[in-house]
Amino acid sequence: MALIMSLIFLKTHSHAKMAPDSQKNDFRDAEAIAEAVQRPTMKFVATKTAEQLELQAWHRGRERLVSQRTGVINQIRAFLLERGVAVRQPPDQKTSCDTRPDHTLGSTRDEPRESSHGPLFH
Secondary structure, three states: OHHHHHHHHHHHOOOOOOOOOOOOOHHHHHHHHHHHHHOOOOOOOOOOOHHHHHHHHHHHHHHHHHHHHHHHHHHHHHHHHHOOOOEOOOOOHHHHOOOOOHHHOOOOOOOOOOOOOOOOEO
C-alpha cells in the first residue's frame, strides 16, 4: 500500500523538486532576495512618505483605542449584568462613535442631544 501511495505521489508531483534538508539562514535568505531582485518581472513598491507613515500611525492608534473602548464597555456591561442590570446595545454600533458632521449636532458640542434609539437601560 505504501508503495502504491509513493508511486501516486511521484506521478502527481513529478514537476516538484524536493527541498534539501538544510536549515534556513540569513545567508540563504540574502541570496534568494538578491536573485529575486535581478529578475525582470520583479515589481518594487514605492517608499512611503512621512505623511503616509504619520497617517498610518494615527489609524493604528485610533484602532487600538476603539478596540480598548469596546473591551471596557463590554466589561462594564458584564459587571452590570452580574448585578442584575441589563444594558442593551444600540441597534447600530456606529452610533456609539459620533461620526456626524458638526452642523447636525446643534450649536455647541456641550449641549445634550436626544438619542434616536431611546433609553439604554431596561
